[in-house]
């Protein structure tokens with residue numbers, strides 16, 4: 312029998328024990344004509360869970376459940392082979408890749424996930440949004456109830472506390488956000504003429520930041536013109552083929568370059584043509600590996616050159632900073648797990664006491680309408696009214712007495 316917070320149990324596969332590709336094997340697959348709600352409802356019923364929270368993300372999958380479920384190696388095997396029958400051939404893998412937590416350890420794990428202490432990228436707040444979304448979906452699918460609702464409420468509070476009382480998510484650790492920070496620090500004007508060279512994943516991310524910070528004067532260059540066209544829709548629909556870059560004569564203030572070319576594509580000769588007579592200092596952000604800007608361009612021209620190696624070193628420094636904040640976050644998590652345990656107990660008492668008002672009302676009604684009916688009928692109106700007021704008063708007081716006593720008992724227990 313799982314009593315108290317041991318009712319919470321958690322099975323998970325994360326980036327710590329499995330490759331990102333493998334994690335997909337533990338996610339509920341929706342076949343043709345199937346419905347996620349039905350699949351999860353079946354899972355919950357088959358394995359005797361009272362409530363179920365299912366959280367699939369790209370670097371972890373979590374099954375958090377409550378109820379009197381006895382977990383063993385066999386259970387874990389059966390559970391995951393039910394989700395994905397192809398895992399039956401790789402049972403050893405299941406035991407290496409799945410982690411199991413119960414009670415306070417399950418809560419601790421969920422908290423660590425929400426606070427991004429357990430993340431692939433520590434301090435990435437996105438995970439809290441993913442958890443909330445997963446909870447909202449499971450709620451709609453009627454998979455969760457009061458216990459998971461309570462835990463989620465405390466999980467969100469814990470995560471907010473960690474983000475506000477530590478500096479875990481403070482310093483950027485992606486090279487793109489660091490590049491943009493450099494740009495903002497340099498106070499590049501909002502109407503600066505920007506050339507965005509390359510239209511791959513990295514520059515798509517760059518473009519999101521440019522839009523976010525209201526940089527609109529952007530011309531996109533790319534080898535494949537369709538991709539340049541598509542990316543330019545975020546700005547003023549100005550796009551050209553990469554080959555047209557050297558003949559571009561409209562000037563620029565900032566050049567952001569990021570392509571998969573294995574040799575420099577911004578050569579001295581091309582750069583000279585590109586700037587023409589303009590000798591003013593330009594900013595170049597080169598996010599490519601290897602660099603897309605030739606070394607002699609950097610050495611010979613008036614450029615504020617920001618390249619990926621510097622940004623990566625900064626990213627590592629910031630990551631080390633975030634890791635140091637983890638210790639503080641873990642301390643908060645321990646405090647909050649203890650707090651939750653107390654709140655959970657109180658909630659159980661509250662639930663048990665929900666019946667008290669109903670029962671007391673019944674006693675009152677029986678007293679008036681059955682036991683003392685005849686005597687009550689003989690009373691005059693004033694006395695009847697007084698009697699009812701006294702009974703209502705008694706009713707209210709009787710309802711609050713057990714709650715107060717229970718709270719006092721709990722407080723005393725906590726002090727022991």
Ligand SMILES: NC(=O)c1ccc[n+]([C@@H]2O[C@H](COP(=O)([O-])OP(=O)(O)OC[C@H]3O[C@@H](n4cnc5c(N)ncnc54)[C@H](OP(=O)(O)O)[C@@H]3O)[C@@H](O)[C@H]2O)c1
Pocket residue numbers: 486509510511512513514533534535538553569570571572573576598599600601619
């Ligand atoms: N993804 C990351 O997390 C990340 C982070 C930092 C830096 N980087 C670096 O950024 C560069 C691009 O990465 P990505 O993820 O954006 O790649 P991607 O999504 O594959 O896009 C590659 C881009 O480079 C262009 N390209 C490829 N080969 C080229 C060539 N020989 N000449 C001219 N253009 C060429 C492609 O043009 P088409 O559209 O014509 O194919 C496309 O615009 C790489 O050097 C990578 O190491 C990547």
